[in-house]
Amino acid sequence: xxxxxxxxxxxxxxxRSVALSLLIxxxxxxxxxxxxxxxxxxxxxxxxxxSKYTDSSGFIENVGQWDRRILFAAESPAGRFLFHSDGxxxxxxxxxxxxxxxxxxxxxxxxEGADKNxxxxxxxxxxxxxxxxxxxxxSTWAPDIQDVERIVHxxxxxGIDLVYYKKGGDFEYDYVLAPGCDPGxxxxxxxxxxxIFLGEDGSLCIETxxxxxxxxxxxxxxxxxxxxRSTRHCNYKILSPTSVTFEIENLDITQSTIIDPALVYSTFxxxxxxxxxxxxxxxxxxxxxxxxxxxxxxxxxxGAFDTTAPLTKTDGFITKFNASGSALVFSTYxxxxxxxxxVSTILLNASDQVYVAGFSGSTDFPVTNGAYKKxxxxxxxxxxxxxxxxxxxxxxxxxxxxSSYQGDNRPFAIALDDAGSLYATGETQTPxxxxxxGAxxxxxxxxxxxxxxxxxxxxxxxxxxxxxxVSGASGSSDGERIALGSDKSVYVVGxxxxxxxxxxxxxxxxxxxxxxxxxxxFHLSSTGSSLLYSTFLGGTGSASDDVKGxxxxxxxxxxxxxxxxGFFPTTANAWNTTIPxxxxxGFVTKLTPAADQYVFSTFIGGSGITLTDLxxxxxxxxxxxxxxxxxxxxxxxxxxxxxxxxxxWEDATLAKLDPTGSGxxxSTYxxxxxxxxxxxxxxxxxxxFAMDAAxxxxxxxxxxxxxxxxxxxxxxxxxxxxxxxxxxxxKFNISGAGMGLQQSGTGTPGCLGPHTxxxxxxxxxxxxxxxxxxxxxxxxxxxxxxVGDVPDTLGSDPxxxxxxxxxxxxxxxxLTFDFISDAFNNGRALAPIPNDPSLIxxxxxxQAIWYWATGCVPSSLSLSSSNAIEITIQQ
Numbered sequence: 034x035x036x037x038x039x040x041x042x043x044x045x046x047x048x049r050s051v052a053l054s055l056l057i058x059x060x061x062x063x064x065x066x067x068x069x070x071x072x073x074x075x076x077x078x079x080x081x082x083x084s085k086y087t088d089s090s091g092f093i094e095n096v097g098q099w100d101r102r103i104l105f106a107a108e109s110p111a112g113r114f115l116f117h118s119d120g121x122x123x124x125x126x127x128x129x130x131x132x133x134x135x136x137x138x139x140x141x142x143x144x145e146g147a148d149k150n151x152x153x154x155x156x157x158x159x160x161x162x163x164x165x166x167x168x169x170x171x172s173t174w175a176p177d178i179q180d181v182e183r184i185v186h187x188x189x190x191x192g193i194d195l196v197y198y199k200k201g202g203d204f205e206y207d208y209v210l211a212p213g214c215d216p217g218x219x220x221x222x223x224x225x226x227x228x229i230f231l232g233e234d235g236s237l238c239i240e241t242x243x244x245x246x247x248x249x250x251x252x253x254x255x256x257x258x259x260x261x262r263s264t265r266h267c268n269y270k271i272l273s274p275t276s277v278t279f280e281i282e283n284l285d286i287t288q289s290t291i292i293d294p295a296l297v298y299s300t301f302x303x304x305x306x307x308x309x310x311x312x313x314x315x316x317x318x319x320x321x322x323x324x325x326x327x328x329x330x331x332x333x334x335x336g337a338f339d340t341t342a343p344l345t346k347t348d349g350f351i352t353k354f355n356a357s358g359s360a361l362v363f364s365t366y367x368x369x370x371x372x373x374x375x376v377s378t379i380l381l382n383a384s385d386q387v388y389v390a391g392f393s394g395s396t397d398f399p400v401t402n403g404a405y406k407k408x409x410x411x412x413x414x415x416x417x418x419x420x421x422x423x424x425x426x427x428x429x430x431x432x433x434x435x436s437s438y439q440g441d442n443r444p445f446a447i448a449l450d451d452a453g454s455l456y457a458t459g460e461t462q463t464p465x466x467x468x469x470x471g472a473x474x475x476x477x478x479x480x481x482x483x484x485x486x487x488x489x490x491x492x493x494x495x496x497x498x499x500x501x502x503v504s505g506a507s508g509s510s511d512g513e514r515i516a517l518g519s520d521k522s523v524y525v526v527g528x529x530x531x532x533x534x535x536x537x538x539x540x541x542x543x544x545x546x547x548x549x550x551x552x553x554x555f556h557l558s559s560t561g562s563s564l565l566y567s568t569f570l571g572g573t574g575s576a577s578d579d580v581k582g583x584x585x586x587x588x589x590x591x592x593x594x595x596x597x598x599g600f601f602p603t604t605a606n607a608w609n610t611t612i613p614x615x616x617x618x619g620f621v622t623k624l625t626p627a628a629d630q631y632v633f634s635t636f637i638g639g640s641g642i643t644l645t646d647l648x649x650x651x652x653x654x655x656x657x658x659x660x661x662x663x664x665x666x667x668x669x670x671x672x673x674x675x676x677x678x679x680x681x682w683e684d685a686t687l688a689k690l691d692p693t694g695s696g697x698x699x700s701t702y703x704x705x706x707x708x709x710x711x712x713x714x715x716x717x718x719x720x721x722f723a724m725d726a727a728x729x730x731x732x733x734x735x736x737x738x739x740x741x742x743x744x745x746x747x748x749x750x751x752x753x754x755x756x757x758x759x760x761x762x763x764k765f766n767i768s769g770a771g772m773g774l775q776q777s778g779t780g781t782p783g784c785l786g787p788h789t790x791x792x793x794x795x796x797x798x799x800x801x802x803x804x805x806x807x808x809x810x811x812x813x814x815x816x817x818x819x820v821g822d823v824p825d826t827l828g829s830d831p832x833x834x835x836x837x838x839x840x841x842x843x844x845x846x847x848l849t850f851d852f853i854s855d856a857f858n859n860g861r862a863l864a865p866i867p868n869d870p871s872l873i874x875x876x877x878x879x880q881a882i883w884y885w886a887t888g889c890v891p892s893s894l895s896l897s898s899s900n901a902i903e904i905t906i907q908q
Contacts, residue, residue, distance in 0.1 A: 298358030303753030318356035323376035337365035349376035363424030369395025385422035404431035435463025453492030458512030472501035483509035499561030505531025514583040526580040540568035552580035572599035582647030589626030607635030619644035633694035638667030653692030672701035696793030705740035737761035780898035788899035799868035816852035835892035839901030
């Protein structure tokens, strides 16, 4: 997207977000501006569902109200966009000038060599109209013009289309290149600028009399014939004072190429009241989500298990989207008729069967023959349901709970093993919640308080394999996430108010804080009979601490995330150890396999942050989701949205940390700021997210705002203003390594598995603290770093010593340096970048090499190597 940065007298630069649009044909002139259309003139949106920035909901078609050469127009905060048969113009409004004598500035964008006979098409009319009554001649009036959401400029060059569309309040674009097309043939000419240059973050800066129009560095990806997406690094290259082109690294000319923002798709899902709970994603990229709704107009699909809307209560629902987010694969209700029903979490197995956990007081909730418990006599019982992959039938379903009507049983997280057994954790208030002989704790703790349960059901939901309490008696406890170890032992995290919550000796924190809640993490044996470890997590004061995200690594160490109000412990080499001025603050923490030490512990950077979920990629990179209440979030230069939109409420946030917790690779806001009459204040909270093999994130956002960013062609791009609450489903790609960093190859694995090497931030000139870190290294060992300016792109063993290298011995600059590892298998090497402007744009390739003195023999000479990292020096 473009940004206009205005330098006002006596003030700091002000950034205004406008649309990203590149022109595509020869532009003639400013004659078009003799009658430049006032897009705002008497422009009314019928349903008042207008964007954040403009009075219209999209592009306005010219049906005679303007000069006939103008095809479409759109308003932005900085001026007007005019589309015509020869190109595109951005007219920067004089209202934004620092000098009152400046009357505006026009920028003409053309693509050199574009086909002047190419044509536009418009699609997906919006539920809004624009009305123009200009002048006294009725023949120039244009009532009831439907606003257009999408414009396609076809074949600007052979095989290349340019698609303009609206996202949130902005207008953006995709370049779509068919297989065989070379983006190097795209030369963008910009007339009307005083100069163009590249910014420190790789953005294209267009200087005008009004200020600087900034076009951020584009995100680019390719699509294989099967639809698999792979990210490519893309940079602008200035060719002349008025022209630029695109440089895309590792381009596969046989695949389609799309130069696009990082938001893959985003859509709303609405009912009268729709609350979501969790989601998962299939191997085919189809997102399945669950929650509850009381909406008579909630969308269901023909052939689904239950398409009958609840009349006076809530029902759970399960909805599956196709891979592009444009349509429903299936959508069904799940519940009975006598009480409220809820879906709290959801999971897919390898066959795409849907495992659903929730809670219900309905005596007629659908259960199956052979169920562990067929009826409920409690206020709410846990429900566990296994549905087929098409959403048309229930395979197995059961209640699990006690007999007390005053009691409340709620499962919050589930896990599956390879046999199909289901593991669940949550909270219960029923003293006779079922436990099994030999379980760790079969006695309910306390009166009227919440106890954590851990329950394992057989694949047919007919018997409890084991079931146990894990709680104290002096306060409530809550299990929020569950995960399995390789031996089917169970890891659970959550929080507890109980000072007598059971902990084990030697763990990082065995004593509860004073007041408030402490986070908890415990490891239960595979039989459910004993605690392998249990620990509190939190500060020393009366603050509240809560653990909400959990990932178990192959060696048994765990990575956790959550929020704290107090002095949560951090470690020396962490990304951020500063407590912000306003709480809560999000944390990410890694514990050793015995939970006796912190491997690392870091804050995420900013005030009012609650982290809600966490996943670890196959390369060890840590992905987090959460929500933020203030505008001081530490965002990275390539953020999707660098500004807080939430007003007095909240934005969602996504973050990405290196495997050692010492570098922030990506961080962004995600949200809008406009509420509706039904929901004037929006929360925009993601509680769970799923991740596919390509590291795409699938996030469901609670109570999105009217202007929450959605994508063209998505299932529901406009918020349902009748609904009292909605959900938004987002597919987001942040798989890149960070500005100026890109990994390649796998090297030679060591005794602990493959090494992963990362930089701690974007490599810029004059960066004395730039550092490389490497995981899975031999502990307390001196390793060797290798850097060169020429890569061996395929990886080879040039010296015949059983060691894969990605640094070519033909490098004209070939250097070595020391790597020093700590007791937690993390190697670090300081790699200061001097203040030398001649380095800007230069590429280097780095790799780490380790010798294993004892234990296994990873190669013929006990050597191992990391993957390589490409380092492009930034300005």
